[in-house]
Amino acid sequence: MSTDLRDLYQEIILDHSRKPHNSGHLDEATCEAQGNNPLCGDRISVYVKLDGDRIQDAMFEARGCAISVASASMMTDMIKGMTVDDAKAAHARFLELITDDDPPQLADDDQLAALIGVRDFPTRIKCATLPWQTFSAALDGGADEVTTE
Amino acid sequence: MNVINGGYPIDEIRKDFPILSEQVHGKPLVYLDNGASAHKPSTVIEQIKRTYETGYANVHRGVHHLSQIATDAMENARRKTQDLLNAADEKEIIFVRGATEGINLVASSWGRANLKEGDEIILSVLEHHSNIVPWQIVAEQTGAIVKVVPIGDDGTFLMEDYKKLLSDRTKMVAVTHVSNALGTVVPVTDVIRLAHEQGAVVLLDGCQAVPHISVDVQALDVDFYVFSGHKLYGPSGIGILYGKEALLELMPPYQGGGEMIDRVTFEKTTYAELPFKFEAGTPHIAGIIALGSAIDYVTGIGFDAITAHEHDLLEYATERLQSMNTIDILGTAPEKAAILSFNIEDVHPHDVGTILDHSGIAVRTGHHCAQPVMDRFDVAATVRASFGLYNTHDEVDALIEGVRKVQEIFA
Numbered sequence: 001m002s003t004d005l006r007d008l009y010q011e012i013i014l015d016h017s018r019k020p021h022n023s024g025h026l027d028e029a030t031c032e033a034q035g036n037n038p039l040c041g042d043r044i045s046v047y048v049k050l051d052g053d054r055i056q057d058a059m060f061e062a063r064g065c066a067i068s069v070a071s072a073s074m075m076t077d078m079i080k081g082m083t084v085d086d087a088k089a090a091h092a093r094f095l096e097l098i099t100d101d102d103p104p105q106l107a108d109d110d111q112l113a114a115l116i117g118v119r120d121f122p123t124r125i126k127c128a129t130l131p132w133q134t135f136s137a138a139l140d141g142g143a144d145e146v147t148t149e
Numbered sequence: 150m151n152v153i154n155g156g157y158p159i160d161e162i163r164k165d166f167p168i169l170s171e172q173v174h175g176k177p178l179v180y181l182d183n184g185a186s187a188h189k190p191s192t193v194i195e196q197i198k199r200t201y202e203t204g205y206a207n208v209h210r211g212v213h214h215l216s217q218i219a220t221d222a223m224e225n226a227r228r229k230t231q232d233l234l235n236a237a238d239e240k241e242i243i244f245v246r247g248a249t250e251g252i253n254l255v256a257s258s259w260g261r262a263n264l265k266e267g268d269e270i271i272l273s274v275l276e277h278h279s280n281i282v283p284w285q286i287v288a289e290q291t292g293a294i295v296k297v298v299p300i301g302d303d304g305t306f307l308m309e310d311y312k313k314l315l316s317d318r319t320k321m322v323a324v325t326h327v328s329n330a331l332g333t334v335v336p337v338t339d340v341i342r343l344a345h346e347q348g349a350v351v352l353l354d355g356c357q358a359v360p361h362i363s364v365d366v367q368a369l370d371v372d373f374y375v376f377s378g379h380k381l382y383g384p385s386g387i388g389i390l391y392g393k394e395a396l397l398e399l400m401p402p403y404q405g406g407g408e409m410i411d412r413v414t415f416e417k418t419t420y421a422e423l424p425f426k427f428e429a430g431t432p433h434i435a436g437i438i439a440l441g442s443a444i445d446y447v448t449g450i451g452f453d454a455i456t457a458h459e460h461d462l463l464e465y466a467t468e469r470l471q472s473m474n475t476i477d478i479l480g481t482a483p484e485k486a487a488i489l490s491f492n493i494e495d496v497h498p499h500d501v502g503t504i505l506d507h508s509g510i511a512v513r514t515g516h517h518c519a520q521p522v523m524d525r526f527d528v529a530a531t532v533r534a535s536f537g538l539y540n541t542h543d544e545v546d547a548l549i550e551g552v553r554k555v556q557e558i559f560a
């Protein structure tokens with residue numbers, strides 16, 4: 001496998017996509033939103049349970065590729081326990097990491113590091129960002145479906 | 150070029166397509182996305198250049214020399230298209246932007262003039278969105294009803310169900326000639342005959358048929374036939390609507406503008422004769438002329454040879470894929486053309502597409518603008534390899550190697 005393919009399909013990504021964490025419907029969700037990538041037919045629902053401004057729980061249901069499922073799995077792991085502001089900041093940093101020409105430095109133990117390989121796959125960036133966009137829409141009320149197009 | 154000694158001149162053909170010597174991610178390009186759009190031979194590329202360098206001006210307008218040259222070249226391309234489809238008259242060949250515009254033209258112009266509440270339009274599950282949505286729009290506007298012919302588990306068009314849907318309420322049957330998502334060849338001769346027995350009109354979407362098999366609109370007795378130039382090794386932005394003269398004569402214009410008029414006053418405008426009535430505005434002049442070159446190219450090789458070559462590739466690829474584990478082929482109808490849709494168990498088509506791309510292999514992944522087909526098989530998407538006249542057995546081998554690699558990564 002060529003090196004950058006290995007960067008994209010790291011073992012941790014494949015693990016998350018095979019056995020996603022936090023997958024399923026969250027009955028006590030206080031907000032939720034749907035995301036859709038009309039180009040490939042991928043769909044995701046993100047459920048968030050807020051306690052004040054703290055994210056007590058987050059889950060998702062997705063029909064999508066390894067990248068989007070792994071991204072959703074890692075995202076929900078990461079945002080659980082965060083304040084809404086911190087989670088929004090994590091979203092912003094994630095976007096910078098995978099789309100900016102001059103991305104910020106990564107710490108070795110950065111939970112977002114595993115997906116950085118997607119930078120080199122422009123056609124796949126939307127797969128990685130859809131869960132985050134959908135999460136962000138859930139926080140904003142989730143009225144309209146998020147779409148990548 | 151001619152087919153020499155019965156052998157298919159694949160090496161010569163490949164040399165005619167400059168892009169085939171490109172590298173992708175350091176690997177030779179293996180282009181298996183011809184169903185989405187096909188590459189262009191040098192003759193087509195050169196023709197575009199030649200038109201702009203030596204023979205370009207607006208058409209049907211000027212009295213000057215260049216305008217005459219461009220007009221002649223464009224009308225020459227119309228006659229080539231007439232020959233390609235064996236249309237009775239060149240007036241029956243309308244230049245449009247693509248198949249999508251051709252279908253919209255018929256749905257809008259023919260549909261609004263002929264459909265009324267309770268009339269029925271029959272489509273099939275196999276349709277591309279561009280042969281669904283225009284009919285939904287006109288149905289909404291006129292009160293007509295859309296009925297859908299189902300498909301079998303192997304992707305065949307279910308003739309018995311079609312017969313049951315047909316009645317004297319059926320006014321239009323609009324179906325694909327070849328399915329873009331599955332490759333199924335629809336038994337269009339019977340579809341047309343049965344529709345005509347009920348007095349209905351038939352439109353065939355020929356996008357995935359014209360590049361692969363020879364089409365004779367008179368033998369088919371089809372009323373409307375559309376295809377896109379870019380899938381026939383010609384430029385994008387140019388497509389063809391064939392319509393029987395008697396039907397086209399009775400239809401109101403689709404768009405108004407220059408070129409489509411006879412005389413304009415604010416009291417009353419009279420329209421130009423066919424085909425110009427349906428060709429409002431300045432067309433894609435260089436594109437039309439180059440489509441003529443693309444037609445020369447494919448007819449130079451000959452459809453007997455092209456169909457046989459692609460059939461060979463499809464059979465070989467199908468056999469090789471079938472012999473692998475965890476592969477699901479979607480669409481196994483007895484009659485198929487040039488398209489192989491499949492999924493690898495537990496791997497999303499997008500991931501397959503990315504990994505194949507890294508081996509230089511271009512396939513289409515997604516719903517192929519045919520979501521009803523995806524729903525029929527309860528999948529969100531498939532991987533689609535679609536073959537063209539320049540593909541080789543070695544490229545099929547590369548695809549199989551690529552699929553193995555995907556299986557390894559996801560093992």
Ligand SMILES: Cc1ncc(COP(=O)(O)O)c(C=O)c1O
Binds near residue numbers: 249325329357
């Ligand atoms: C069967 C079929 N119909 C219609 C279309 C639409 O063609 P175009 O986008 O060139 O108008 C396509 C191409 O994608 C097709 O495969």
